[in-house]
Amino acid sequence: MRISELAAASGVPLPTVKFYLREGLLPPGDAIAVNQARYEESHLRRLRLIRALTEVGGLPLKSVNRVLEAIDDEHLPLHELLGVAHYALEPSAPADAGPMRDVVDALLDDLGWNINPEAPARRTLGRALATLSDLGRAVSPAVLRRYAEAADSLATAEVAAVPAEASRGEAVESVVVGTVLYEAVLDALRRLAQEHHSSQRFGHGAARTR
Amino acid sequence: MRISELAAASGVPLPTVKFYLREGLLPPGDAIAVNQARYEESHLRRLRLIRALTEVGGLPLKSVNRVLEAIDDEHLPLHELLGVAHYALEPSAPADAGPMRDVVDALLDDLGWNINPEAPARRTLGRALATLSDLGRAVSPAVLRRYAEAADSLATAEVAAVPAEASRGEAVESVVVGTVLYEAVLDALRRLAQEHHSSQRFGHGAARTR
Numbered sequence: 001m002r003i004s005e006l007a008a009a010s011g012v013p014l015p016t017v018k019f020y021l022r023e024g025l026l027p028p029g030d031a032i033a034v035n036q037a038r039y040e041e042s043h044l045r046r047l048r049l050i051r052a053l054t055e056v057g058g059l060p061l062k063s064v065n066r067v068l069e070a071i072d073d074e075h076l077p078l079h080e081l082l083g084v085a086h087y088a089l090e091p092s093a094p095a096d097a098g099p100m101r102d103v104v105d106a107l108l109d110d111l112g113w114n115i116n117p118e119a120p121a122r123r124t125l126g127r128a129l130a131t132l133s134d135l136g137r138a139v140s141p142a143v144l145r146r147y148a149e150a151a152d153s154l155a156t157a158e159v160a161a162v163p164a165e166a167s168r169g170e171a172v173e174s175v176v177v178g179t180v181l182y183e184a185v186l187d188a189l190r191r192l193a194q195e196h197h198s199s200q201r202f203g204h205g206a207a208r209t210r
Numbered sequence: 211m212r213i214s215e216l217a218a219a220s221g222v223p224l225p226t227v228k229f230y231l232r233e234g235l236l237p238p239g240d241a242i243a244v245n246q247a248r249y250e251e252s253h254l255r256r257l258r259l260i261r262a263l264t265e266v267g268g269l270p271l272k273s274v275n276r277v278l279e280a281i282d283d284e285h286l287p288l289h290e291l292l293g294v295a296h297y298a299l300e301p302s303a304p305a306d307a308g309p310m311r312d313v314v315d316a317l318l319d320d321l322g323w324n325i326n327p328e329a330p331a332r333r334t335l336g337r338a339l340a341t342l343s344d345l346g347r348a349v350s351p352a353v354l355r356r357y358a359e360a361a362d363s364l365a366t367a368e369v370a371a372v373p374a375e376a377s378r379g380e381a382v383e384s385v386v387v388g389t390v391l392y393e394a395v396l397d398a399l400r401r402l403a404q405e406h407h408s409s410q411r412f413g414h415g416a417a418r419t420r
Contacts, residue, residue: 128392192329196362203289
């Protein structure tokens with residue numbers, strides 16, 4: 001298809017498609033004439049992935065680029081790719097272990113989860129727990145455990161959903177998309193559930209709680 | 211305490227504290243001399259809340275400001291405050307209903323959740339579902355239901371955890387902090403659980419999946 005058709009089919013504006021081509025996020029098409037190239041289904045797929053990561057996942061282009069490079073790196077084992085996706089998703093990860101690392105390590109140990117010592121989510125979790133503690137709202141081990149169990153049950157299903165016979169490209173996309181987009185699904189559902197339960201509890205007699 | 215002590219106790223750099231004062235995110239202290247004011251425990255508490263929302267929640271200052279205004283508005287019923295916090299958390303909410311609104315409405319109806327028709331998370335959820343569908347990964351009703359149940363179980367506990375005898379200020383802070391910070395806890399745990407299950411499935415024989 002032509003570049004204008006590619007733009008229309010992906011829902012990405014034409015100038016943005018051209019920008020992605022210049023920046024190398026989208027590989028060039030096959031030149032069929034001066035200033036004209038033909039694009040394939042794979043280009044459309046890649047554009048949709050970029051759009052999903054930026055628009056729904058909220059990833060900056062630099063992070064999207066890192067994820068795409070990892071997808072394209074045939075030598076990177078599938079499992080490590082998940083790490084790259086996670087690194088791209090976390091806010092800049094400083095070198096230190098971060099606050100409450102001991103609590104995080106003890107929890108993961110207790111859960112028996114096999115996690116890279118450098119996994120950025122360890123730091124993110126410790127930081128959230130430390131902040132809650134600073135606000136006088138330390139998370140109890142029982143509550144933390146409840147969140148871990150909910151996360152475990154979702155992740156079990158997510159990883160199992162990667163088709164066994166998937167090609168590397170498909171498996172990789174499935175993992176990245178799952179990490180980013182299902183997080184948006186889960187967060188939105190949690191807010192909706194909060195609203196429901198909050199309306200049940202506070203909706204009719206809100207004045208009494210003042 | 212003096213402004214320098216306030217900065218030290220909150221972990222917020224002094225120039226940032228001064229900036230928050232100028233911008234009205236932090237109320238002024240009691241003037242005790244020319245160019246000197248005394249700050250209370252309430253200032254420290256507010257600074258910690260701002261820091262939690264910006265650093266861990268990733269909220270832009272404009273959104274933090276909207277949340278703080280809602281907290282300070284004594285006439286706003288508690289339940290509506292949750293709505294303000296949710297609005298502040300969602301990316302800009304356009305006026306249209308967004309994609310896959312029918313699927314979202316049917317799900318919420320089916321779950322029996324009492325949700326404002328204008329709740330921004332409806333749109334966020336529809337957008338995530340539409341994007342997954344565009345990527346050829348439409349979410350099945352059973353999977354969506356599983357996420358909804360996980361969200362429901364967490365939100366039930368979160369809303370129940372707001373102390374019955376809490377003052378309005380405490381209840382409000384509890385709700386806002388719960389929305390923003392427990393989301394960070396949950397997302398981090400989900401990534402860790404994904405890493406664990408991915409390592410179980412792909413860790414040792416990643417090459418085979420290529």
